[in-house]
Amino acid sequence: MIKITETELKSISQLIHEKSGIVIDDGKAYLLESRLAPLLTELNLNSFSDLYSKLRVSNSLTNQVIDEISNHETSFFRDHRPFVLLKNRLLPDLENKFSRSGQGNFSIRIWSAACSTGQEVYSIAIVVREFFGRRAEQYRVMITGTDIADSAIVKSSRGEYSGLEIGRGLSSKMVDMYFINQGKMFRVKDELRALAFFQKLNLLKPFDSLGKFDIIFCRNVAIYFSLQNRRRLFDRIADQLNPGGILILGGTELLFGITDRFRRCEEHDTFYYQLKTGSYE
Numbered sequence: 001m002i003k004i005t006e007t008e009l010k011s012i013s014q015l016i017h018e019k020s021g022i023v024i025d026d027g028k029a030y031l032l033e034s035r036l037a038p039l040l041t042e043l044n045l046n047s048f049s050d051l052y053s054k055l056r057v058s059n060s061l062t063n064q065v066i067d068e069i070s071n072h073e074t075s076f077f078r079d080h081r082p083f084v085l086l087k088n089r090l091l092p093d094l095e096n097k098f099s100r101s102g103q104g105n106f107s108i109r110i111w112s113a114a115c116s117t118g119q120e121v122y123s124i125a126i127v128v129r130e131f132f133g134r135r136a137e138q139y140r141v142m143i144t145g146t147d148i149a150d151s152a153i154v155k156s157s158r159g160e161y162s163g164l165e166i167g168r169g170l171s172s173k174m175v176d177m178y179f180i181n182q183g184k185m186f187r188v189k190d191e192l193r194a195l196a197f198f199q200k201l202n203l204l205k206p207f208d209s210l211g212k213f214d215i216i217f218c219r220n221v222a223i224y225f226s227l228q229n230r231r232r233l234f235d236r237i238a239d240q241l242n243p244g245g246i247l248i249l250g251g252t253e254l255l256f257g258i259t260d261r262f263r264r265c266e267e268h269d270t271f272y273y274q275l276k277t278g279s280y281e
């Protein structure tokens, strides 16, 4: 395997940080060497300096490198509790808010920012189907999934998962209800797929064109960002929420010292954040 020098590690890490926000510390030389080895072979390159020269002039190659070194780890119903919260508190609150408003045309918008290969989005879609049941038709629910990685968006949009992926988080009842078995792969049924919309998006770039959301899941991505980028990100996420909107983070993530625009709440054995201006009540 080709070794990376300290200088090469520094320049490639800086470029990745500039483009994606992902911080690669000095101890990650092996990560870059191992994850990028196939790319060096494919491009017939003899050193990481050669790769760096190419990265400086090719956005698509840089995207490919970001995709390779990113952690795409995810699973259906990852951490479980946020989905219990969604079903037992957040969706009922939204439904109550709409019924009190007396309007006929309800729409619910949920964003999975950094959705990886889509399992988070389809888990949300299953909860939406299970909560609303026959009432689902009264609501226009749209779940937007975004990620910086092309490969993640392609897989999410396809909605096809291996037996191993399906086995991580889904009960056999859910598999029967919401997936079609196509030999080795399982495809998401149209009733779930219809709720989801996927788009490639870099969280460092402007995202106000996505519009406003009622609930945002931004889990297990900001942990890879610098403090400064985390501050900017959560401030801009706050701008994308409707009054009283909800932000859900990963199990180990906190907003302490990052932004004071949210109120920290605890319920169903999990923490979540509510935008301070306005509330569902």
Ligand SMILES: C[S@@+](CC[C@H](N)C(=O)[O-])C[C@H]1O[C@@H](n2cnc3c(N)ncnc32)[C@H](O)[C@@H]1O
Pocket (backbone or CB within 6 Å): 019, 020, 021, 022, 070, 071, 072, 073, 074, 075, 078, 113, 114, 115, 116, 117, 120, 146, 147, 148, 149, 152, 201, 202, 203, 204, 218, 219, 220, 221, 250
């Ligand atoms: C560990 S996965 C988290 C997936 C899912 N949210 C979950 O918790 O299961 C992190 C994802 O963040 C994406 N990512 C990293 N930097 C990003 C950026 N600047 N903008 C958008 N997505 C990014 C990666 O491509 C990866 O798919």
